[in-house]
Structures are given as structure tokens and as C-alpha cells.
Amino acid sequence: MTGTVVLINLAGAVAMLLWATRMVRTGVERAYGDLLRRKLRLALGNRVTAAAAGFAMAIVLQSSTAVALIVSGFSASGYITNAIGIATLLGADLGSAFVVRILRHDLSLLVPILLVAGTVAFRATEARGWRQAGRILFGLGLLVLSLHMIAEAAAPLNESSLLPVVIDYLRQDWVTAFLLAGIVAWLFHSSVAAILLFASLADRGVIPIELVLPLVLGVNFGAALVAAVLTRGGPVEGRVIPLGKMLIRGISTMGALIIDLLHPIPLDWIGGSTGNKIVVCHLIFNGVTVLASLFVVNKISEVLTRVLVRPVVTERVIDTRLSALNPNELADPHRAANNVLRELIALCDKIELMLVHIIDLFERPDKTQMTAIEQLDDEIDSMHRDIKFYLARISESILDSESSQRCDELMSVTIKLEQTADIISQNMVTRARKKQGREVRFSEQGWSELKDLHAEVLQNARQAFNLLINSDVEYARQLAARKEVVRRMVQQSEEMHMRRLRGGTQESFESSSIHIDMIRDLKEVNSLLVSLAYPVLARAGMLRESRLL
Numbered sequence: 007m008t009g010t011v012v013l014i015n016l017a018g019a020v021a022m023l024l025w026a027t028r029m030v031r032t033g034v035e036r037a038y039g040d041l042l043r044r045k046l047r048l049a050l051g052n053r054v055t056a057a058a059a060g061f062a063m064a065i066v067l068q069s070s071t072a073v074a075l076i077v078s079g080f081s082a083s084g085y086i087t088n089a090i091g092i093a094t095l096l097g098a099d100l101g102s103a104f105v106v107r108i109l110r111h112d113l114s115l116l117v118p119i120l121l122v123a124g125t126v127a128f129r130a131t132e133a134r135g136w137r138q139a140g141r142i143l144f145g146l147g148l149l150v151l152s153l154h155m156i157a158e159a160a161a162p163l164n165e166s167s168l169l170p171v172v173i174d175y176l177r178q179d180w181v182t183a184f185l186l187a188g189i190v191a192w193l194f195h196s197s198v199a200a201i202l203l204f205a206s207l208a209d210r211g212v213i214p215i216e217l218v219l220p221l222v223l224g225v226n227f228g229a230a231l232v233a234a235v236l237t238r239g240g241p242v243e244g245r246v247i248p249l250g251k252m253l254i255r256g257i258s259t260m261g262a263l264i265i266d267l268l269h270p271i272p273l274d275w276i277g278g279s280t281g282n283k284i285v286v287c288h289l290i291f292n293g294v295t296v297l298a299s300l301f302v303v304n305k306i307s308e309v310l311t312r313v314l315v316r317p318v319v320t321e322r323v324i325d326t327r328l329s330a331l332n333p334n335e336l337a338d339p340h341r342a343a344n345n346v347l348r349e350l351i352a353l354c355d356k357i358e359l360m361l362v363h364i365i366d367l368f369e370r371p372d373k374t375q376m377t378a379i380e381q382l383d384d385e386i387d388s389m390h391r392d393i394k395f396y397l398a399r400i401s402e403s404i405l406d407s408e409s410s411q412r413c414d415e416l417m418s419v420t421i422k423l424e425q426t427a428d429i430i431s432q433n434m435v436t437r438a439r440k441k442q443g444r445e446v447r448f449s450e451q452g453w454s455e456l457k458d459l460h461a462e463v464l465q466n467a468r469q470a471f472n473l474l475i476n477s478d479v480e481y482a483r484q485l486a487a488r489k490e491v492v493r494r495m496v497q498q499s500e501e502m503h504m505r506r507l508r509g510g511t512q513e514s515f516e517s518s519s520i521h522i523d524m525i526r527d528l529k530e531v532n533s534l535l536v537s538l539a540y541p542v543l544a545r546a547g548m549l550r551e552s553r554l555l
Contacts, residue, residue, distance in 0.1 A: 012162045015159035019152050019155035020156065023199050024196070026147075027198060037134070037139065052090070057094065061097040061098065061104070063098060088246040092306065095251040096300070096303075099197070105198055107286075109153065114154060116150060120147030134484055134487070176217055187223070187224025188228030192228040197229035200229070204222075205282070205285050207281075208281040213284075215283060219271060220266070230256065231252060233252075234252040246307065246314055253306060255295065258299075330348035331396045332345055336399050339400055340409065342396070343400065343412050343413060343416060345396070346393055349393055349396075350474055360379050364379065368438050371439075379435055383431030390421075415541045422535070433523070433527050446516040447513050447517065449506055450513075451502065455525075459496065459499065462532075463492065466485060469481065469485045473485065479542060488536065489532065489533060496525050500525065
């Protein structure tokens with residue numbers, strides 16, 4: 007077998023490993039993302055519980071980077087302190103190392119079982135929960151299968167005449183080996199995938215025991231850079247946590263590498279193959295890092311906060327928002343349309359804030375919160391106006407059919423988002439004030455129905471906003487299917503409300519009009535947001551022109 011064929015086989019196996027890891031993570035995020043975020047937020051009480059929560063979350067998501075992005079968002083919103091966030095990420099790194107240890111067991115028998123179970127669960131029903139469970143199971147099957155493919159693809163490397171020369175060089179230059187491993191982890195965006203690859207190669211005799219520690223340390227350093235780079239454009243408050251993790255892991259990996267260079271650390275006491283030594287060293291390193299770093303996270307957080315977070319200048323406050331609508335790029339329709347998309351994403355963030363907080367006003371009326379929601383609507387109205395004028399100026403150019411269609415779609419999205427904001431700020435805030443003024447209460451069952459409906463609409467809103475970034479046809483199809491789910495929830499709530507009225511429930515009498523208007527507002531918001539999926543489905547030929555037969 008030629009070297010080219012070997013590399014092609016190895017690249018294909020690694021590609022399957024990366025794709026399977028992503029499939030499992032996205033399946034978990036789509037099915038249980040909101041639940042996991044709520045549980046994680048509740049668990050972040052102190053450094054120890056935060057590290058334990060990060061450990062568990064990384065096992066579920068199979069990615070410490072995903073945990074880092076979630077926790078950074080919590081920090082930017084003010085839900086947790088930076089020290090707690092750093093402890094959570096260190097625990098997540100240990101969790102991902104534990105995942106590697108689990109996947110190293112012989113799970114070959116599970117491959118056909120997971121693939122069949124995943125296929126059946128995905129195709130048996132249209133229910134989102136089952137389909138995502140099928141995605142997760144199928145992804146796990148592909149993941150285990152990819153590990154066997156990597157081992158088989160690496161077998162001919164033992165006969166290579168060039169490889170021994172490269173390995174001998176790396177034996178003499180551990181710094182290069184360290185940097186090479188860091189680059190691999192960075193390219194994969196996953197320490198799990200990088201460690202599993204090196205362990206599989208080591209099992210085939212490609213990687214000698216002398217390179218175990220440099221490669222393990224390099225992977226851990228490279229993986230620490232990923233979250234720090236991915237959050238570089240976000241709020242400063244959210245960047246402290248990933249940078250704190252990067253600083254800790256940078257110090258620990260460099261320190262361990264220097265110690266190993268001066269006084270090589272023996273690994274003979276770790277049983278099993280060289281691949282097993284890589285996995286165990288990875289697990290031990292992360293465990294020691296967590297235990298040692300929990301005592302210094304507060305100090306590191308303070309130092310980074312002082313360096314990154316600038317004090318507020320009270321003498322002159324610039325109260326303006328930087329718009330993405332660059333007039334200098336109107337001559338290029340493609341760039342101008344991308345600018346509009348960036349502005350729409352900022353608009354979506356404001357709508358999500360309004361939708362998240364509106365439900366609280368019906369349980370705990372707060373005039374300040376109501377005013378804040380109305381101010382957000384004013385900002386959205388201003389952005390809506392600017393986007394419309396910007397799109398109109400794009401249309402003044404000579405556009406091809408594709409650019410013209412995209413501008414039309416962006417205009418439609420802009421109008422629907424502005425209508426959504428109006429429903430929340432004008433209709434729903436008004437109903438919250440009315441409920442407060444009348445001093446009425448929802449029945450316990452009625453309030454539960456409203457919260458469940460709001461949670462469903464909020465989840466659909468987030469999925470609709472994600473579609474603006476990633477026009478995934480399957481994602482759009484799932485979102486469109488949720489419109490019927492919300493319609494049934496509204497219908498059932500109206501029927502149950504009428505039963506409560508016939509049964510003489512006093513709270514239902516008092517809150518009847520507000521309850522009915524509220525569920526219809528939520529239904530209308532959901533319909534507007536679900537309609538963002540229609541252009542994606544139309545391009546894929548999956549949308550009927552009419553519901554009439």
C-alpha cells in the first residue's frame with residue numbers, strides 16, 4: 007500500500023471521528039440544550055460544585071469547548087463570577103479526558119447496535135426528541151467505528167521508511183512535538199479527537215513512549231486556545247473565563263514540559279500499551295490541574311479582570327451602538343447583504359432578551375423591567391428602519407437574480423422580527439400591566455400552561471435565529487414542524503381554560519381575557535419566527551405553494 011493511500015485512509019477515518027463527535031454534540035444541544043444550561047447555571051454555587059458541574063456537562067456534550075462557550079455567556083450576562091467560570095472550565099477539561107478513557111474500551115460490539123438503534127429512533131417518528139436521540143446514538147456508533155478505522159489505517163505506517171526518521175527527530179526535539187500536538191488539537195477544535203488519534207497511532211507502534219508526555223501536553227495547550235479565540239469578539243466580561251483557563255493550562259503544560267525535559271518522568275508504572283499511557287497521562291494531568299488550580303482561580307480572575315475590563319469613564323460617556331451597515335460597501339451587494347445579516351443577528355439578540363424576560367412580568371411585575379423591554383423595542387424600531395433603508399440602497403445597484411432574492415428575503419426577515427418585537431412590547435407588556443392593575447392571578451394549571459407554551463416558543467425562537475447563521479435544511483424542517491406543536495398546545499390550553507371556567511375556578515374567571523390573549527400572542531410570535539425557516543425550505547424544494555389540496 008502506497009503512502010498516499012495510507013494518508014487518504016487515515017484522513018477519512020479522522021474526518022469520520024470529527025463528524026461523529028460533532029453529530030453527538032449537536033444532537034445533545036438541540037434536544038437538551040436549554041435543560042442543560044438551566045441545570046449548569048443552578049450548579050454553579052462554588053468552585054468545587056462548579057468544577058463538578060463542568061465535569062458532568064463535558065461528558066454529556068463530549069466537548070469542553072462547548073461548555074466554555076456556554077459558561078462565557080453566563081459570565082457576560084452577569085449570572086456567575088469569573089472565578090466560578092474558570093473552575094467550571096477546568097472541570098470540563100477533566101470531563102472530556104474521562105470521555106476519552108471511556109471510549110478507549112473495546113466497544114466494537116456496540117457499533118452495529120448503536121447504528122441500528124439510531125436509525126430506528128430517527129426514522130420512526132417526527133418527534134424532535136426521538137429524532138435527536140437517534141442522531142446521538144448514530145453519532146456514537148460512527149465515533150466508535152472511526153476509532154477502529156484509524157487503527158487499521160495506521161497499521162501500514164510501521165513499514166514506512168520515512169516515518170522512523172521523523173519520529174527519531176521528534177524524540178530529540180520535544181518542543182517541536184509539543185507544538186505539533188498543539189496544532190493538531192487546534193485544527194480539530196477537540197482534545198478528545200486529538201488524544202484518541204494519538205492513542206490509536208501509539209497502539210500501532212507509530213508513536214514511541216518517549217513522546218507520550220510532549221504530545222499530551224501539546225494537545226492540552228492547543229485545546230485551551232480554542233475557546234479563548236472563539237470568544238475574542240464577544241463582551242470583555244465573557245472573555246475573562248476562557249483566557250483564565252488558557253493561562254492556567256499554559257503555565258501547567260509549560261511547567262510539566264520543562265520538568266520532563268530536565269528530568270524525564272518515568273511512565274513504566276502505567277500499565278498497558280503506549281496508547282493507554284497517553285490516555286492515562288491525559289486524565290492524570292487534567293485531574294492534577296483541577297486540584298491545584300482551584301486554589302488560585304480567584305487570584306487569576308482578579309488579575310485578568312483588572313487587565314481586560316476597563317473602568318467606566320463618567321466624564322464622557324459615549325452612548326451609541328456601532329452599526330454593521332457600512333455605506334461604503336453598498337457597491338458590493340454580497341458584502342452589503344452580509345452586513346445586513348450581521349445587523350439582524352444583533353437585532354435577534356434584543357428580541358431574545360425581550361422574550362426571555364416578558365414571562366417574569368406576569369409573575370413578578372416590575373416597572374423597570376417593563377420600561378427596559380419598551381426601550382429595547384425602540385432600539386429595534388430604529389434598527390429596523392436603518393436596515394430597510396440600507397436594503398433599499400442595495401437594490402439601487404444592478405443586482406443578479408440571486409442577490410435580488412437574498413435582499414428580498416432579508417427584508418422579509420427584518421419585517422417579521424420587528425413585528426415580533428411589537429407584539430412583545432405593545433401587546434404582552436400591556437397585558438402584564440393590566441394583570442398588575444386588576445390584581446388578578448392565573449390558576450395554577452393555567453400559569454403552568456402559559457410557562458410551557460412560552461418555553462416552547464423561546465426554544466423555537468433560538469432555533470429560528472440560528473437559521474440566519476446556518477441555513478441547515480434539516481434544522482429548518484424541524485423548526486417548521488414545531489408550528490403544529492405550538493398550535494396543539496394553544497388549542498389544548500384554550501380547551502382546558504374553558505373547562506376551568508365551567509368548573510367555577512375563580513382565578514380563571516378573573517384572568518380569562520388576559521390568559522386567552524396571552525396564548526394567542528405567543529402563537530403569533532411563534533408563527534412569525536417559524537416563518538424564517540420557509541425560505542430555506544423553499545430553496546430545497548420542500549415547501550408547498552399552498553396548504554389546499
